[in-house]
Amino acid sequence: MPAGSAVKPQFPFLDLKAQYASISGEVEAAVSRVFESEIFIMGPEVSAFEEEIKPQTGCEFVFGCASGSDALLLALMALGIGPGDEVITVPFTFVATVGAIARLHARTVFVDIDPSTFNLDPRKLEAAITPRTKAIIAVHLFGLCADMDAILEVANRKGLPVVEDAAQAIGAQYHGKLAGSMGTFGCFSFFPSKNLGGAGDGGLITTNDPELAETIKLLRNHGSRTKYDYVVLGINSRLDALQAAVLRVKRRYLNQWTDGRRKNAARYRDLFRQSGSDNAIQLPIEPKDRFHIYNQFTLRTARRDEMKAHLASEGIPSEIYYPHPLHLEPAFRDLGYAAGAFPEAEKCAGEVLSLPIYPELKDEQLQAVVHAIADFHEGRR
Numbered sequence: 614m615p616a617g618s619a620v621k622p623q624f625p626f627l628d629l630k631a632q633y634a635s636i637s638g639e640v641e642a643a644v645s646r647v648f649e650s651e652i653f654i655m656g657p658e659v660s661a662f663e664e665e666i667k668p669q670t671g672c673e674f675v676f677g678c679a680s681g682s683d684a685l686l687l688a689l690m691a692l693g694i695g696p697g698d699e700v701i702t703v704p705f706t707f708v709a710t711v712g713a714i715a716r717l718h719a720r721t722v723f724v725d726i727d728p729s730t731f732n733l734d735p736r737k738l739e740a741a742i743t744p745r746t747k748a749i750i751a752v753h754l755f756g757l758c759a760d761m762d763a764i765l766e767v768a769n770r771k772g773l774p775v776v777e778d779a780a781q782a783i784g785a786q787y788h789g790k791l792a793g794s795m796g797t798f799g800c801f802s803f804f805p806s807k808n809l810g811g812a813g814d815g816g817l818i819t820t821n822d823p824e825l826a827e828t829i830k831l832l833r834n835h836g837s838r839t840k841y842d843y844v845v846l847g848i849n850s851r852l853d854a855l856q857a858a859v860l861r862v863k864r865r866y867l868n869q870w871t872d873g874r875r876k877n878a879a880r881y882r883d884l885f886r887q888s889g890s891d892n893a894i895q896l897p898i899e900p901k902d903r904f905h906i907y908n909q910f911t912l913r914t915a916r917r918d919e920m921k922a923h924l925a926s927e928g929i930p931s932e933i934y935y936p937h938p939l940h941l942e943p944a945f946r947d948l949g950y951a952a953g954a955f956p957e958a959e960k961c962a963g964e965v966l967s968l969p970i971y972p973e974l975k976d977e978q979l980q981a982v983v984h985a986i987a988d989f990h991e992g993r994r
């Protein structure tokens with residue numbers, strides 16, 4: 614570093630090492646327990662985790678599976694989605710939401726988002742429904758629930774099931790109801806960067822429908838009721854016992870970690886207000902009827918790329934979720950959507966910037982982020 618230059622703050626966008634340092638003894642004991650038992654597929658760790666996580670999903674039936682992507686796939690399989698069917702969702706989401714539909718050779722019909730919540734705009738939902746529509750996937754992006762009452766009102770009137778992509782929203786609430794408990798299925802991910810992250814891939818599918826629960830149980834395990842008795846065509850998508858053991862430890866800290874994220878979000882709001890830069894950027898909203906769990910703290914600014922570069926030069930990490938709306942991605946070109954089809958999603962993709970929000974952040978780090986953004990707006994270097 615050249616003489617005289619200030620020491621730049623150095624911290625990661627997400628600090629999973631700091632989280633691990635606080636629970637390493639418990640995690641190692643849990644992992645050892647699985648090795649001692651040599652039960653790696655299903656077994657007591659998976660059943661115990663499913664029981665323990667239940668209250669945090671608001672659902673009667675919960676099933677571990679291999680990933681959040683598979684949770685979505687299994688939900689659509691259980692609903693019998695296939696070729697010729699249409700499934701409605703948003704273009705501004707992680708690719709897996711749309712991937713699950715495409716895997717089953719069904720057609721994705723996109724609906725634009727409400728730019729204030731980043732979630733499906735229920736006012737645009739009904740116009741997208743056709744006689745071929747078989748389901749709606751509502752994504753609770755960044756940890757904020759979509760407007761479920763309005764979505765369910767349309768869906769119920771049309772007799773359509775709603776699958777909740779709650780991969781980023783474990784513990785989020787809408788009118789006091791937990792994410793994943795309002796639709797026909799809830800789909801969760803334990804990808805390491807989610808609020809409840811495992812030591813690798815993992816997922817969970819939830820429902821309050823006993824018949825669909827039985828179907829999911831079959832589908833995630835090769836379609837077999839007992840060994841070598843194949844009732845339906847299923848897949849291999851189970852939650853590993855090792856993951857379940859790790860998640861049993863981390864689950865106990867989830868509420869505390871969520872509180873930490875919410876406190877950091879509140880602190881950001883205060884600091885941005887104090888710095889005056891809350892006028893130049895659009896901070897994420899938390900409508901009064903919702904409980905945001907801040908998997909991401911995502912702001913909007915028309916000068917996003919410049920701001921990101923400025924932050925990087927000041928040692929401040931930030932990420933773009935997501936840089937491209939999915940209807941314009943080559944993988945989904947065959948759907949035939951052109952640029953301009955979903956203006957809100959397209960505009961968002963060009964303006965969003967996510968800031969570090971994890972519970973282990975220190976106050977001086979939050980201050981450094983806000984100072985760097987204020988400096989950017991004041992043109993200081």
Ligand SMILES: *Cc1c(COP(=O)(O)O)cnc(C)c1O
Nearest residue numbers: 680681682707709780781802804
């Ligand atoms: C992470 C995520 C998924 C997929 O979860 P994986 O466990 O990574 O397969 C699906 N949808 C959304 C919105 C996600 O953020």
